[in-house]
Amino acid sequence: MTYEHLLHDFIDGTLDYQGEIALFSELRANDNLRRELKLLMLMQKSAAHDVGAYMPAADSQEAIFRRLGFSAGPATPPATGYGWRNMFIGRYMDGLVGALVGTLVTLLVMFGTGHPAANDGGNEIASASHAIIPASPVHHDTLFLHDVTAQGNGNAMGNGAAAMVAGRNQAPTAPGLHRPEQRMMHGNGMGDGEMPRRTVSDRTGTSHEIGTQAPAGAMISYTAPRHVAISPAAGTISEAISTAEPMPAISLPRSEETADDLLPFSTEYHAVASRNFITPPAGLEVGSSGLLRDRELAGFYHLGNGGRIGIATGEETFYQRFNELLPTGDIVRHEQSPALLWGGVAFRQSIGTISALEPFVGGVIGATRLGPMGRISLGAAYGITTDISLTAGGEMSALAYRFGGSWYLSPKYGFTYGLSLRF
Amino acid sequence: MRFRLSSPNLTGRPDAELYGMLRGGRSDSERAFKELYRRYASRIHAYCYKILDNREDAEDVFQETFVRLYLGAREHREMTNLTGYIFRIARNLSLNRIRDHDDLESLEGVEIPIHADRSLEDGELLDLIAGAVELLDLEFREAFVLREYENMSYEQIAEVVGSSVANAKSRVFRARRKIRKLLEPNIKELD
Numbered sequence: 001m002t003y004e005h006l007l008h009d010f011i012d013g014t015l016d017y018q019g020e021i022a023l024f025s026e027l028r029a030n031d032n033l034r035r036e037l038k039l040l041m042l043m044q045k046s047a048a049h050d051v052g053a054y055m056p057a058a059d060s061q062e063a064i065f066r067r068l069g070f071s072a073g074p075a076t077p078p079a080t081g082y083g084w085r086n087m088f089i090g091r092y093m094d095g096l097v098g099a100l101v102g103t104l105v106t107l108l109v110m111f112g113t114g115h116p117a118a119n120d121g122g123n124e125i126a127s128a129s130h131a132i133i134p135a136s137p138v139h140h141d142t143l144f145l146h147d148v149t150a151q152g153n154g155n156a157m158g159n160g161a162a163a164m165v166a167g168r169n170q171a172p173t174a175p176g177l178h179r180p181e182q183r184m185m186h187g188n189g190m191g192d193g194e195m196p197r198r199t200v201s202d203r204t205g206t207s208h209e210i211g212t213q214a215p216a217g218a219m220i221s222y223t224a225p226r227h228v229a230i231s232p233a234a235g236t237i238s239e240a241i242s243t244a245e246p247m248p249a250i251s252l253p254r255s256e257e258t259a260d261d262l263l264p265f266s267t268e269y270h271a272v273a274s275r276n277f278i279t280p281p282a283g284l285e286v287g288s289s290g291l292l293r294d295r296e297l298a299g300f301y302h303l304g305n306g307g308r309i310g311i312a313t314g315e316e317t318f319y320q321r322f323n324e325l326l327p328t329g330d331i332v333r334h335e336q337s338p339a340l341l342w343g344g345v346a347f348r349q350s351i352g353t354i355s356a357l358e359p360f361v362g363g364v365i366g367a368t369r370l371g372p373m374g375r376i377s378l379g380a381a382y383g384i385t386t387d388i389s390l391t392a393g394g395e396m397s398a399l400a401y402r403f404g405g406s407w408y409l410s411p412k413y414g415f416t417y418g419l420s421l422r423f
Numbered sequence: 424m425r426f427r428l429s430s431p432n433l434t435g436r437p438d439a440e441l442y443g444m445l446r447g448g449r450s451d452s453e454r455a456f457k458e459l460y461r462r463y464a465s466r467i468h469a470y471c472y473k474i475l476d477n478r479e480d481a482e483d484v485f486q487e488t489f490v491r492l493y494l495g496a497r498e499h500r501e502m503t504n505l506t507g508y509i510f511r512i513a514r515n516l517s518l519n520r521i522r523d524h525d526d527l528e529s530l531e532g533v534e535i536p537i538h539a540d541r542s543l544e545d546g547e548l549l550d551l552i553a554g555a556v557e558l559l560d561l562e563f564r565e566a567f568v569l570r571e572y573e574n575m576s577y578e579q580i581a582e583v584v585g586s587s588v589a590n591a592k593s594r595v596f597r598a599r600r601k602i603r604k605l606l607e608p609n610i611k612e613l614d
Contacts, residue, residue: 004600008595008596008599036603039603040599042548042549042552043552043571043599043602044571045549046548046549046550046552046556046571047568047571047572049553054465054468054469054472054473055464055465055468056464056468056485057482060468060482060486061460061464064486064489064490067486067490068456068490068493070453070456070457071453
């Protein structure tokens with residue numbers, strides 16, 4: 001076998017170790033052979049350089065599709081060179097639809113089970129006979145309020161006298177969560193004579209005697225010249241006389257489920273639409289596609305003060321371009337776009353609120369099979385409810401990898417959006 | 424409410440699976456065909472241009488190749504090597520076209536320009552090599568294109584051109600040698 005054959009085998013990548021030793025030894029001494037090696041490498045380079053000039057025209061593609069009765073346009077958007085419009089409407093439509101469907105399902109479940117967050121503000125007054133029902137911290141207690149039933153001998157309470165009895169209801173399915181509402185309750189006064197035994201009844205029909213312990217949670221009174229009151233301090237149902245003008249009933253502030261009422265965990269699902277800083281050459285094969293391709297799944301533990309930390313995983317394509325120094329002294333450039341599964345630590349810090357928007361900065365420090373990766377993002381979360389929010393923001397990410405003793409960086413930038421569920 | 428979901432991504436599916444989908448329902452076959460087109464269009468296009476060296480013929484053969492690929496699949500052909508199969512379609516169509524055009528301009532006597540008086544830029548050298556490829560005889564040009572442009576192994580080349588592996592390797596070897604000979608006057612630029 002001649003050195004020329006060895007050279008061709010070397011170019012084809014089929015030369016064995018012994019052959020390489022013999023070839024490299026000869027290359028050091030043989031100018032013609034070195035020249036030929038360079039020419040062979042240039043032939044390969046020429047082919048790679050030339051093939052880009054033979055991309056089929058759009059007309060040809062349309063002609064083929066038309067002949068076969070297909071619609072124009074590729075089924076799969078190319079890995080590079082797509083516009084922002086396609087990025088969101090086409091490639092990431094499933095992510096958007098998934099977020100929307102997830103939101104709808106969650107809302108349906110909430111309404112179906114009487115989740116307080118869903119009912120909050122949804123109902124007004126169940127019936128006219130129900131007086132004030134302050135919307136308490138709803139997932140804790142629900143207070144019910146009812147007309148007073150005056151009983152007893154003699155002049156107990158006059159017609160229409162009412163009391164409020166607030167009862168604790170642990171069951172969130174109890175009907176009738178109401179906004180606080182002012183309601184004046186007037187008594188007709190008490191007559192002379194023996195003090196009657198007075199009771200008030202709550203909504204369930206249970207009677208409560210004046211002077212006895214009020215149900216837990218009772219904390220509101222109404223005013224009238226003579227009235228039944230529930231003392232928040234003593235916790236007893238009491239009777240009091242007031243000379244003051246009738247005053248509006250105390251309205252408790254409308255309750256809302258706050259973040260503090262939730263568990264400190266959340267999960268997020270994001271779609272990532274990003275581009276490489278360096279545009280890969282057209283036609284470069286993209287690596288395998290996985291379930292999490294261009295998606296990110298994260299779980300967070302909320303630290304308080306708007307901070308959270310957790311773990312995240314996803315899959316992204318990073319364009320890599322690096323050089324290899326051959327024994328001949330020539331440099332070969334490698335280009336590839338592998339889809340890499342990554343996992344790492346995620347963190348986020350809210351930076352105040354603007355109405356329902358909660359701006360944040362966040363990031364991920366993780367690893368891939370090729371090297372470490374990192375991401376920083378700046379965006380905002382829009383709270384649909386206390387425990388559901390949509391997030392969107394800009395992001396920059398980078399993969400660091402090592403080849404031939406050198407470190408390389410594959411930076412990307414893009415847009416991320418998704419859904420966050422708080423438990 | 425209706426949502427129009429985007430098509431499942433087919434980029435990770437193997438060729439054989441996509442080829443099988445061509446026999447499926449219209450939606451599946453269209454998506455599979457478009458994915459195969461995305462994978463092979465530029466390669467087949469380059470092959471046709473390099474082999475035929477005639478824009479009009481190359482476009483015709485290129486389009487016909489994909490149409491036949493689809494129609495062939497509809498006839499329930501089994502497929503183990505789609506790359507070889509699609510290149511064989513393109514090759515057969517190209518050879519037919521060459522036979523139909525005996526009056527094609529001969530490249531005999533055409534020579535590579537010599538730039539002995541000045542240094543060549545990298546791009547110029549690459550263009551010269553591309554030009555030299557076009558001067559090769561068909562059997563060598565084809566083997567060289569499949570090897571260098573399409574990155575095929577010698578086994579794949581042998582399958583496409585219908586020869587032995589040794590013969591395929593020999594064709595590529597001789598093609599490279601011929602190119603070197605054509606470029607000899609400029610080779611000193613490589614020093």
